[in-house]
Amino acid sequence: MKVNGVERPAAADPRRLLSDHLRHDLGLTGTHVGCEHGVCGCCTVLFDGAPVRSCLMLAVQAEGHEVTTIEGLAAPGAALHPVQQAFHECHGLQCGFCTPGFVMSVVGFLKENPNPSPEQIDEGISGNLCRCTGYASIRRAVQRAAELTSLSPSGERAAELTSLSPSGERVRERGEER
């Protein structure tokens, strides 16, 4: 199986879930497990490019397939992926536990719906549970991610924003306006 673009040959018990395999055998603990019965969406990964629940698959079923986890969206130290960036800008996360699943779902969703309507956004994230945010900020984040993605599919625009936002200039200006 290829994980985040790299072949990861590994043995797995026949009953090992893909989610547990990613987390505990491959050390990719960004994929979270919230319910283990396919409702909460915390464990969402891209399977051959499409969002799936890794808790509803066995690891052995992934043989020969390509899996992308949250760790595969942006290289360490590199700019955030536009969807990650949008969640940051819109306060689309609090405890951060459901976040990787949401981000992976939204990455898959925006590929299919690059310019989503509010109704489509609601539908697009309606397979993921969040107990902290109340969703409004996540809906705004999806809208913003669509904007960022359309600004630059290569992610250059997102990189520029990253350098500004975590308590950089933009923030200081806002603070001083008060």
Add this chain to the structure above:
Amino acid sequence: MTTRWFGARVPRVEDDRLLRGQGRFTDDIDEGALESCFVRSPYAHARINSIDVSAARAMPGVAAVYTAADLPFGAVDLPLLIPHPNLTHGRTQKCLASNVVRYAGEAVAFVIAESRSMAEDAAELVEVDYEQLPVVITPESAAEAHHLVHADVPGNLAAEMTQEVGDTKQALAAAPHRKRLHFRYERGAASPMEARAVWARWSEPEQRLTVYDSTQSPTSIRGGLAVLFGLPESNVDVIAPDVGGGFGPKIMLFYPDELLVPYAAMQLGRPVKWTEDRSEHFTAVNHERGQVHEVEVGFDGTGKILALTDDFIHDAGAYTPYGIILPIITAAQLPGPYRVPNYRVRFRDLYTNATPTSPYRGAGRPHACFVMERTLDAIAAEQRLDRVEVRRRNLIQTDEFPYPLGIAWQDGNQVIYDSGNYPALLDRAMEMLGPRPAGDHVGKGVAIYVEGTGVGPYEGAHVQVLVSGKVVAATGIPSQGQAHATVWAQVVADQLGVQVADVQVISGDTRRFSWGVGTFASRGAVTAGNAMFVAAGMVAEKARRIAAEHLEADPADMELVGGQVRVKGSPDKGMPLAAVSVLANPVRYAFGGGTEAATQFSSKREGPPLQSGDQPGLEATGYYSPPGSTWASGCHAAYVRVDPKTYRLEILKYVVVHDCGRVINPMVVEGQIEGGVAQGIGGAFYERLAYGEDGQLRNASFMEFLIPYSTEIPEIEIDHIETPSPLNPLGVKGAGEAGVIPVGAVLASAIEEALGVAITEMPLSPLKLFQLSR
């Protein structure tokens, strides 16, 4: 206070890590740990005749199987927090049950093995011989007491308490109008997305216990473990790493795993971890909210309340680990923002054969608010008055603060509202709500609440300026998503004249700060926020003193700006904060920017390098202990439409006007409110813990316990008013629980109007509305 970061919408510094999948939650920690699982009671009430673990112990890969008989603390009752004289029959569970189980899900045995699947396989082999006993499941049946949950607790009565302000009997008798009302609120569950987990390691050479725990109170866990295992506290480290939501029930002293995992790690000489699965979370983790209220209210023709009595029963569950804190809060918070000149409240805290209860976001208040607001609607209906006008006529006015309620608060003191402007909340909410949308089966709901926040006893903080000029700030309370790393950095950055990005916040790690209480009761901003303010202020004062000494200036003339400590009005006369940090330690050793700068300055002072009473380093530890609770408040209002055929609920508009005093970061507070409202909507209309008569929770999964998705949650329009608290230097009040409190009351009011049926219970559902409408 001239501030810059305080009040700004500073983006969260914790996001980057979490967004990249680099968060560190307890189950992410492995390090070759053995894994574990519980054998839990399948029955709500049963006598245990025998437990046979021999087959489980013999299974390959099993490291240990513990029952109560195997534990040195097996016979110890787990702590009863917050004892109270009225809690005459408090009971807590044992770590593992050995004689009687009193709720389905109570832990009976603990299995540790090489892998989780091996542990689960072995747990299947544990033979427990149960003899079922009669089950008490509803609070009403607990009150009838045909059966007892604890054989030695008559009437299932854990506690009874009555309080009165004024002369209710006389005032009721004299009231022109009287009404009796009955309200019922069912249990709910917080359901954080991360279930609970504990990981522990024992180092024999260092005699050191390290525990990672998804808890809201690592400092208290540490204290308890040290006592239980006979270790100095300094040999026990407890860390709450990233915690995936808390909402109350992640603070319990103790859940059995919090003792068993460290104990097993000490016994077995290997790290041990336990991660709860979702179905066991439903019954193993505390619930809240089950209450039944009988109200009698006396009022005049204008809708003004003259007297109110409430006699309610509280569903404690099988044990009272949290004492009677919940019904005490309900009793104290019931009048809310309204004048109730004569008020009598009695509660009985009753045992049932269900999961114990402890505070869940709102903690006794959503039910209190529901009862009061439903009562006001009933008065309005009877007198044919406008619902909003009835509320306005009963509100406490701005010139009445501080407002003593005459009722005891959870900290043992009397309730005194410190500040607020309730009429302004209501007026602004009505303005935002606007005209009623067209159409049939549309209803308007409104509710106003107060929330006692920021309870003591205290929190502390340690703030240190490194020789690099960067700042590290630590406090004992952990975060479960409340953006502590951002908001504490804002408070500290203002005090020290540095950037938020220069302040690293560490929370919930006893290695870095070992004193404190925990994150609960909407207390973080008030207690730890002000402790950060105090500690950073001490550091700033020390920086002024040291810099002034070296610059031959008066400390009072020094200011901390832009990473410099400089003489006011002479920006060129100063030194970097980094240099002050170097100077603060008479030993010169370091690399780093501050060292070179500091060498320009030599002490002009005589005497020893470290003065008597002084401490090395540019750092300080400060504490804040609130003199009393700060009282936040808010008004929620909504328009809803209910489909008269399917009873589907559509929330057309939902507005919140919120007052938590001065706001450190509006973005964070709005996030707390939006999340709270969503949790309130879930609890009011979608989520229901469906217990059978046999005490079995029938819907212990997210397939059937319906936490709302985005499709169920509307946009929430939020505005703030600020009545600063006079009780603390930052003027802040708590905000964590506020969003959830009035939601049930608002939706009940709106749905009642939309359908024309009386709503007296929570939660609702399409089925419930169908039944009520028939």
